[in-house]
Amino acid sequence: MFALFATLYAGPDPRPKDEEEVQQWIRAARVGNSRAAKQLYSAHVTRVFRAVRPLCASDADAEDVTQDAFIDALSNLNRYAPRPGVRFVGWLLTLALNRARKRRARAAQTQPLSETENEATTGSPEDEHLRKQALLKALAELPERDRRVICLRYGAELTAEEVEELAHVSAANVRKICERQRKALLERLEGSR
Amino acid sequence: MTEEDLKLAEAFGALAPSPIRQARMQVRILEGHAARPRSLVLEWWSLLRARPIANGALIAVAAAILFFTTPLGALPGLLRGGDQLAAITAKTDVECAPGSTKSRAARRRPTVSPRPPLSPAHLLCEPPDISRK
Numbered sequence: 001m002f003a004l005f006a007t008l009y010a011g012p013d014p015r016p017k018d019e020e021e022v023q024q025w026i027r028a029a030r031v032g033n034s035r036a037a038k039q040l041y042s043a044h045v046t047r048v049f050r051a052v053r054p055l056c057a058s059d060a061d062a063e064d065v066t067q068d069a070f071i072d073a074l075s076n077l078n079r080y081a082p083r084p085g086v087r088f089v090g091w092l093l094t095l096a097l098n099r100a101r102k103r104r105a106r107a108a109q110t111q112p113l114s115e116t117e118n119e120a121t122t123g124s125p126e127d128e129h130l131r132k133q134a135l136l137k138a139l140a141e142l143p144e145r146d147r148r149v150i151c152l153r154y155g156a157e158l159t160a161e162e163v164e165e166l167a168h169v170s171a172a173n174v175r176k177i178c179e180r181q182r183k184a185l186l187e188r189l190e191g192s193r
Numbered sequence: 194m195t196e197e198d199l200k201l202a203e204a205f206g207a208l209a210p211s212p213i214r215q216a217r218m219q220v221r222i223l224e225g226h227a228a229r230p231r232s233l234v235l236e237w238w239s240l241l242r243a244r245p246i247a248n249g250a251l252i253a254v255a256a257a258i259l260f261f262t263t264p265l266g267a268l269p270g271l272l273r274g275g276d277q278l279a280a281i282t283a284k285t286d287v288e289c290a291p292g293s294t295k296s297r298a299a300r301r302r303p304t305v306s307p308r309p310p311l312s313p314a315h316l317l318c319e320p321p322d323i324s325r326k
Contacts, residue, residue: 031239050209063214067222075225075226154198157202182198
């Protein structure tokens, strides 16, 4: 009977127009609506994966981290409380970054990061693969805090204020870091071509 | 966003997961989500919180169906007359239990008053004529 009610409670349209729509999906997913859960996943997976990829050793690691973060998030939606100025993706990224940090700490005990950071990816077109490797290499050379800020700002497309919440760096500092590292990154990317 | 910002954001596009990877993650995540341990009470409570009026009505209908189509409806009456029922049940149990000696004896012979003991004078008297009766 419960499954019937959950099915009857249809979620909204597949593409989010704003955060209010995401909140509607969250409410629907909380009561077991799998379509809403799928919509939440589809709307955020790319940003989460792009943000955690430079913080992980390989694509497979990033996949595991993203996957675990989503399962955690969808299973604990009842604990999620929206805060003013922070979107749902912020909460999702907190879970993902914690997962990535733990995984890296575990991996560091077994093998150094530099050996695994530029692991080859099969199945990508050659050009894109090269650009990806160049970006990952450039990001790997950044200090840990700056890399995190850059990944959240450009990978997850967060605002400076949202990055401030997640990275515990003031918004002004986020802007400074972005300005400084953006130039350096672009120069390295240009140099690698 | 400046032009450099856009360039870097575009470069990050290369880090996006491939469609195959995305589909694989989706399957695992949705399976994991469906298989998560759930508390039934919490789920019903979430239903109410999500849409109090519509889901409240649905829950009321479900409760009514459950009440009228199962023996659940008889429970309040049973609880009210609980003492009487307990007394009747106890009496019936004692009298009608299959191995009960009391019930067997009660079924075999009716209750009769005990005969008074015979005195020696009775032995001297003539026996009554049964055939006349």
